Amino acid sequence: MTRPRIQPFFDAGTGTVSYVVSDPATGRAAIIDPVLDYDFKSGETSTRSADEVLAYLGREALEVDWILETHAHADHLSAARHLQERVGGRVAIGQNITEVQDVFRKLYNLERTFLPDGSQFDHLFKDGERFRIGELEVTALLVPGHTPADMAYLVDDAVFVGDTLFMPDVGTARADFPGGDARQLYRSIRRLLELPPATRVFVCHDYPPGSRAPGWETSVAEQRQRNIHVRDGVTEEAFVEMRRRRDATLEMPALILPSIQVNVRGGQLPPADDNGIAYLRIPVNALRRRVR
Template sequence: MDILPFYEPQTGTWSYLLVDPGEHAAALVDPVLEFDPVSGLTDTSFVDAILNAADERGARIQWVLETHAHADHLTAADYVRRKHGARVVIGRGIRAVQRTFQRVFDFTDLSTDGRQFDRLVDEGDVIRLGSQEIAVMETPGHTSDSVTYRVADAAFVGDTLFAPNYGTARCDFPGGDAGTLYDSIVRLHALPDDTRLFLCHDYPGEGHQPQCRVTVAESRRSNIHISADTHRDDYVAMRNERDAGLDLPRLILPSVQVNIRAGAPPPPGPNGTAYLRTPFNRSLAELVAGTGPEAD
């Protein structure tokens, strides 16, 4: 299996092209659709470069594998599906995420059974890609729908682990839980030492190159948030304290509205234009919790 990483610097996101060269079959993991929140315009240049790389190898894109419904960038899943006929995959936990944001954004049109995706997966499911088998691990904690995709000695871990110097993902999004993330990371750290963990994000400092992967042995030994000696209660306390001081991602409002629909925008209005919604004078936390003026 050939694995080609592509880094989108505006959101610090890694997308991956997986190719089985013998079968000319390909899959994309977490493809990014660039978005300008000021103009409301998207740009497909980044994902088009990935698609061109597949074309150069004579590979047909069969799958788009989403590790979760992202809150920091828009997915290009629907674009790839429309352009190449690929099937979009996500964890079955997406239904709970959809129910939450259906209420938050008052999306009366939104079905919350996951039908916007072509396949919902659970622990132990297998996805065929040419001669290869991609196994699904449920790894919730960052979000309730988070999954890891394993193929050969590679695991695509989404927002669970980051590079060792950056630590682990936040757990303060709806459905997130620090204790659950700890349990998921312990499972990942129990994989064979030479397993390559392919990351969804990296945020390198000035003068440093972004890092797309780390071995299990390196992560277990060096991760600044969770090592082989870290106790669950200590991790939960650390993670919750850190999360309390974090700002929301810059693109969270447009991202979740599009990503819970597998990358498609909301239905257009009477004038033929699709619109994204921004709550006015209501925080996302209030809307998720069902508190604020309407709850009084």
């Protein structure tokens, strides 16, 4: 059976790792968690990160079937629609995105035409749903806890875990966003750690300590042995207590306010006003009330 070919792209500004996963036999590919660069000071977007993905696709003569989001990210804007306009593919996410859309539609007081029904995406995955990248079979796994809509994607011996697990010396994702739940996160992680020990684990973010360079590939065995938050022997109660205590000390991600209102739209900017300019909304004195 053909193993997937995996090319990572690390965005140092947001700590995000995007991937191109391709089938060597057919040249078909999927893009996972692409980044649209955004400068908060100027309000300018740029496509530097997405252009690196496009250049790789061109060099390798790959055809895109899917653009996969693991969840509605709070730390970067999605480049899904920018990439789709250039290389095609279906933009997809987990079906629980509707819960996230409903929460943030109210927080941002989005336009009346915005419906929290997932229609902004081309496909919504159910837990356990199988699909293909060329001849590669992929299984979508629901792994809620960070948000209700988090998905992991299992491709042969590799699993792309989104915001659940980080590298072992960094630990695990936070669980204090709307709809987040530390118990659910623990159970989702244990589900992932029940995969075969040699399964390659590809994380969505890395925030490396100064002692090492950024990394993004580990294994189920390594996570079970070394993850500082959830290695074997850490109970659900201990994890929940740690996660709640730690989350209470964390600042909001720098780009949470601009990013989520784009990402719940599948990577589309809000509709332009009658002057032709799209505006991002910043709720004042409201975010922490909704999060906490």
